[in-house]
Amino acid sequence: MSKYWDGYSNYSQPKAGQLKQNAKDTVKREKAKGKKLEPVVIQGRKIATNWWGQAWCQNLERYADFDSRLGRGKRYVRTGAVVDLKIQKGKVSARVQGRRKTPYKIEVRISPLSEERCQYAISQCEQKIENLELLLKGEFPEEMKELFTGKEGLFPSSKEISFQCSCPDWALMCKHVAAVLYAIGARFDENPLLFFELRGIDVGKFIDVTLENRIERMLENADVPSGRVIASDDWQELFGLE
Numbered sequence: 001m002s003k004y005w006d007g008y009s010n011y012s013q014p015k016a017g018q019l020k021q022n023a024k025d026t027v028k029r030e031k032a033k034g035k036k037l038e039p040v041v042i043q044g045r046k047i048a049t050n051w052w053g054q055a056w057c058q059n060l061e062r063y064a065d066f067d068s069r070l071g072r073g074k075r076y077v078r079t080g081a082v083v084d085l086k087i088q089k090g091k092v093s094a095r096v097q098g099r100r101k102t103p104y105k106i107e108v109r110i111s112p113l114s115e116e117r118c119q120y121a122i123s124q125c126e127q128k129i130e131n132l133e134l135l136l137k138g139e140f141p142e143e144m145k146e147l148f149t150g151k152e153g154l155f156p157s158s159k160e161i162s163f164q165c166s167c168p169d170w171a172l173m174c175k176h177v178a179a180v181l182y183a184i185g186a187r188f189d190e191n192p193l194l195f196f197e198l199r200g201i202d203v204g205k206f207i208d209v210t211l212e213n214r215i216e217r218m219l220e221n222a223d224v225p226s227g228r229v230i231a232s233d234d235w236q237e238l239f240g241l242e
Contacts, residue, residue: 014099019079023097026083037084037095040183042077047182053189055149060181063158066173073178081176082183089200092184096165096176104167106180111160113199121147121154121201154199 014022023039030037048054060066076082076096083103084095090110095103124147148154163177188195196203 016079018099019081019097022101023080023083026097026103038086039080040077040082040085040186041080042186047077048185048189050189052192052195053185056185056188057182059149059155065158069173070178072175073182076175076179077182082179085180085183085187087187087194087198089197092180094180096179098167104165104176106163106165106176108161108163108180110156110198113201117152117154118201
């Protein structure tokens with residue numbers, strides 16, 4: 001009796017060496033055409049080494065509908081298969097190398113951040129201006145962790161992420177898309193401010209509004225007597241000069 005799979009070889013993943021060579025050839029070929037790619041290069045085993053990149057990757061892995069599909073992407077991003085990745089407002093455009101010579105085209109879209117969530121972030125930053133300074137330096141104040149990774153945080157939920165790939169894989173999330181999602185975390189390692197770009201937050205405006213709100217709050221309390229101010233008739237007693 002004939003069977004459906006007779007005459008077909010089992011599907012196998014391309015070897016790392018093949019992916020690396022194909023990626024190298026693609027970069028060389030595009031360079032010859034005058035096109036500059038922005039490949040994602042992973043040094044060592046860790047995809048991300050600082051808080052921003054690690055938190056992005058961990059946030060992805062929290063979602064049950066992503067968890068079973070992300071693993072395949074780690075191998076691809078580590079082998080340098082993400083030969084191009086560009087982050088813009090609400091969108092990531094990427095090209096990922098596979099077994100064929102021409103890389104696949106991937107697009108990841110992130111839903112716009114609501115005004116309420118953005119305003120909440122501003123209110124948290126204005127409470128402690130040094131937190132804003134740390135964020136702009138690419139550092140991360142520990143007390144602001146919940147602002148980004150909490151239930152209503154600035155990191156997108158799985159429902160706010162959509163994607164598509166030019167590969168023939170029928171899976172909702174193929175390994176090429178998974179590789180790009182991890183590669184985004186690697187990019188945040190290099191430049192954390194790209195996170196604000198992706199979420200559609202104008203950093204300059206964010207700073208201006210935060211500082212304006214902070215100043216307004218300070219002025220509101222300008223006429224409120226402070227318990228730390230020494231009255232003119234009390235200072236001699238305080239220092240024992242009576």
